[in-house]
Amino acid sequence: MTSQAAMPLTMPWTEASPAGNLLSQVRDVPLAHLVRDEILASILRGEFRPGERITEPTIASRLGVSRVPVREALRDLEHMGLVESKKHAGVLVRQLSDRETRDLYQLRSVLDAFAGREAAANADPALLALLEQRLAAMDAAVQARDVMAYYEANLHFHWDIVHASGNQEICGIYRGVVQKLHMARLRNLSTDVGILNSIKEHHAIVDAIKNKRADICEALMASHVKAAGERLQKILFEGDNHEEKTSP
Structure with a gap:
């Protein structure tokens, strides 16, 4: 990619x-x-x-x-x-340590999971329309093999869900977490590890919101962020020696 x-x-x-x-x-x-x-x-x-x-x-x-x-x-x-x-x-x-990166991803998984549950409980049509646009952008980025475009659409996808929760305290904490993690991710935007799994997970999240499956959406968001954190840590601190490609 x-x-x-x-x-x-x-x-x-x-x-x-x-x-x-x-x-x-x-x-x-x-x-x-x-x-x-x-x-x-x-x-x-x-x-x-x-x-x-x-x-x-x-x-x-x-x-x-x-x-x-x-x-x-x-x-x-x-x-x-x-x-x-x-x-x-x-x-x-600042350069994030292994421990700090892991801790921030754990915190982000909690925030995303809460926001996903709220989003699925409400199933707001305006939010769903916006998420469909983000999915289309990510799908197009995969086809174009454009990691940067995929990454940016992904940032917006998650922010749309968190922002839709209406909880300004959570939004503020989430901004701080993502900004710190963003600096680590910038070093690895040439890799596309697990991007096919990532896009499938995003589609599953939107389906859960459409169907008002709050529990499922909460679990999907938590596991999705956890997997992304594990992939990034592998690249940052262990090196990427695998043939399989993944997303940042």
């Missing part, structure tokens, strides 16, 4: 806002928060890779601001667990 590393990835919650909303944001949000969001977007797009140094002068020059809001922004990102400050090295994009 092909990988198009230059293609910019967007997280569902970081897509551009209408111009009017953007102007309102600029007026109402502290400058440091806007700088933080710009740095975060750069990290999520892979412009800053895990282990790479982020310097205040570089960011300040790029954004046309002083170093003060950049310093505040980097502190916020450190609290979010996306960067870390090291003596004599400065601020670096």
